[in-house]
Amino acid sequence: MYFRRWKNLFMVLYSTVSMTESIFGNQSGVSVIHTTVFYSSMLHISTIIETLRWRNVFIFYGTGDDKLVANMIEALERRHGELLLTVYDVTEMTQTSIYHLFIRLYPTDNTEFHAIMVLQNTTTQFLKAVDNVDNISNKTTNYQTNSNWILLTSADPKDEMLDLKLQLKHVIVLYDYQSIISPFVLIHGWKSEIKCLNFNKSTDVSKLGVTQNKTSVDDQMKCTATELYPYSNFKLNGRHLLIGTVITEFFQHKIIENLADILAEQLNFTYTFVQPQDLRYGGKAYGVWQGLVGQLVRTEVDLVLADFTITKERLEVIDYILPAFFSQSLGVLYLKGVETENSWIKIFRPLHHVVYICIVGTILFVGIFMSMLRKSETNENGSTSFRVDFSQFANILIFLISFMCVRGNGIWPNAASTRILVSFFWMFCVVITGVYVGNLTAKLSETKLKKPFNSLEELVEQPDWKWGLVGESLNQNYIQDSNVEIFNVIWNGIVAFNKTDATVLNTDPGFHVNRLMNPGEKYAFITIDPKYYVFSRNDCLLNSVEGVISSLQLAIGIPKSSYLKADLExxxxxxxxxxxxxxxDDIRYKDNRPSTCKTVDKNRVMTLEDMKGVLLVICFGIVLSVIVLAMEYFQNRLYLKTTYT
Structure with a gap:
């Protein structure tokens, strides 16, 4: 049998004149526990306890009900050995003390809670008091739908009870009519008979749970939770809730409305969105919480559903529902520039600088080794001078450099050892040249935009840049109150800018976005969720630096100790x-930009700007050639002068 583990309140109110006379007519107390009315009532109560699987019961009683309560405890313990019973005397309780008692007893940990109330003369007053608890509990209780009630009475309830029009949704009345219990459920001014609890009028109950013909209780009465309480599957039963929010682009994407509709469908409630008067999320002003946080603290709304960030300060005064329904990050938004990578060094980009060092070292090492091998060849025919060795080494270097360009210069070694070395060096040159040519082609054909900065640390080092943020917001509070050094530098910069330009703390995010669109001003907008601003546009003008602060969680906010917490979680x-x-998340970050923003044109035409690096190499070669030519000229002049003198 399906059983919903709600925080239930089980109340039995025993209010009667005729029943009191019949039960307490014998002062010895013997006839009390054998009265047909008492046993039939307890049989109904026992059936309800077993059907709904209650394990904890609080018993509340008034003046003159001591013996009845004692017998009731004895009967319940005999039938339900594991039932935990706690007894309260409410004789001298005022309406205010009743409010305080039920607010304190309401379970906030989603455990079961039940109570039996044995009151003879104050049934209606007590019901009215408990019925009003939800209205004064600052949204911390929900007796209307999370409580189950049983009322035992011999007075005709059709007038007084029906006129109450209780907000309580689950009330069973066991009406004693001529020693026959007539059970019905009381629902906001009307009643419906509970047929599964009806006995045969001729049945005489001799003891709790067993009839004269030894038929068990389970054979006599078979009930389900919905038969006992028809609204038990309707959760909040159409209760109207107030949801605090702020109308922003986040709301306009229907994210908030879609989530609210799902919650309303799952918990069966209706709702109305309510905005705070100041249209803010929540901060302290003169020690008083404002905005959405203020609404929750003052319990003006049942919950808050907006782009409402979890912070340490807010957690001290309100509760959040986890898991969070959205995650954002603090970042920097700026206008995308057209600055590209320096064309003068593009020709050197295909290989890492360490690779170039290795290539030069390899050429020198192989050149020296080949020179040694060539020298050993010439020594077989005769010795050579140092001048011949130096000239030979220079020729070998030129030979090796030609190999690096996959070209030869006609020089080929005679010895087999030298030829083996040259062959493997040739393989090395082929591999390196192939990698270089492929990477160079890719580098010359790509347009790589250069970001003006990649972090807040780099932003503050830009002397010609100015930055701002939404004033009186979570962004400002977080950066202003932070102990992180870079945030202190950012805030000091904003304070300095604010002396001559108050708009750096404008409270409208749209103003900051429009300002950074001005290409004549280098302006950065520090904001939550910069990725949204980039993706929501139909152009490629904006870019962002994300992850300044990662994982800012957006969650549903509720008042402290709200009865909604367990169900919402x-x-x-x-x-x-x-x-x-x-x-x-996919709805929020739908990319509306043109497809050209997302792809790189790999067939871009090479321009003269891309050839700057090649021209630089040629110029370097010309200069080096002139230097070598000058050295050779002066060397030859010196040689001729020495020879003829």
């Missing part, structure tokens, strides 16, 4: 497990 975990929360 259960639903949010279900939405997280089935992938719905990931769908919200």
């Amino acid at each position: 259960r639903i949010m975990w279900k939405l997280s497990d089935n992938g719905f929360l990931k769908l919200l």
Whole structure:
């Protein structure tokens, strides 16, 4: 049998004149526990306890009900050995003390809670008091739908009870009519008979749970939770909730409305969105919380559903529902520039500088080794001078450099050892040249935009840049109150800018976005969720630096100790497990930019600007050639002068 583990409140109110006379007519107390009315009532109560699987019961009683309560405890313990019973005397309780008692007893940990009330003359007054608890509990209780009631009476309830029009949704009345219990459920001014609890009028109950013909209780009465309480599957039963929010682009994407509709469907409530008067999320002003946080602290709304960030300060005064339904990050938004990579060094980009060092070292090492091998060849025919060795080494270097360009110069060694060395060096040159040519082609054909900065540290080092953020917001509070050094530098810069330009703390995010669109001003907008601003445009003008602060969680906010917490957490975990929360992320970050923003043109035409590096190499070769020519000229002049003198 399906059983919903709600925080239930089980109340039995025993209010009667005729029943009191019949039960307490014998002062010895013997006839009390054998009265047909008492046993039939307890049989109904026992059936309800077993059907709904209650394990904890609080008993509240008034003046003159001591013996009845004692017998009731004895009967319940005999029938339900594991039932935990706690007794309260409410004789002298005022309406205010009743409020305080039920606010204190309401379970906030989603455990079961039940109570039996044995009151003879104050049934209606007590019901009215408990019925009003939800209205004064600052949204911390929900007796309307999370409580189950049983009322035992011999007075005709059709007038007084029906006129109460209780907000309580689950009330069973066991009406004693001529020693026959007539059970019905009381629902906001009307009643419906509970047929599964009806006995045969001729049945005489001799003891709790067993009839004269030894038929068990389970054979006599078979009930389900919905038969006992028809609204038990309707959760909040159409209760109207106020949801605090702020109308922003986040709201306009229907993310908030879609999530609210799902929660309303799952918990069966209606809702109205309510904005705070100051249209802010929440900060302290003169020690008083404002905005959405203020609404929750003052319990003006039942919950807050907006792009509402979890912070340490807010957690001290309100609760959040986890898991969060969205994650954002603090970043920097700026206008994308057209600055490209320096064309003068593009020709050297295909290989890492360490690779170039290795190539030069390899050429020198192989050149020296080949020179030694060539020298050993010439020594077989005769010795050579140092001048011949130096000239030979220079020729070998030219020979090796030609190999690097996959070209030869007609020089070929005679010895087999030298030829083997040259062959393997040739393989090395082929591989290096192939890699270089392929990477050079890619580098010359790509347009790589150069970011003006990649972090806040780099931003503050830009003397011609100015930055701002949304004033009186979470961004400002976080950066202003932070102990992180870079945030202190950022805030000091904003304070300095603000002396001559108050718009750096403008409270409208749209103003900051429009300002950074001015190409004549280098302006950076420090904001939460810069990725959204980049993707939401239909152009490629904006770029962002993300992850300045990662994982800012957006979650549902509720008042402290709200009765909604357990149910909302259960639903949010279900939405997280089935992938719905990931769908919200996809809706938020739908890329509206043109396709040209997302791809790189790999067939870009090479321009003269891209050839600067090649021209630089040619110029370097010309200069080096002139230097070598000058050295040879002066060397020859010196040689001729020495020879003829």
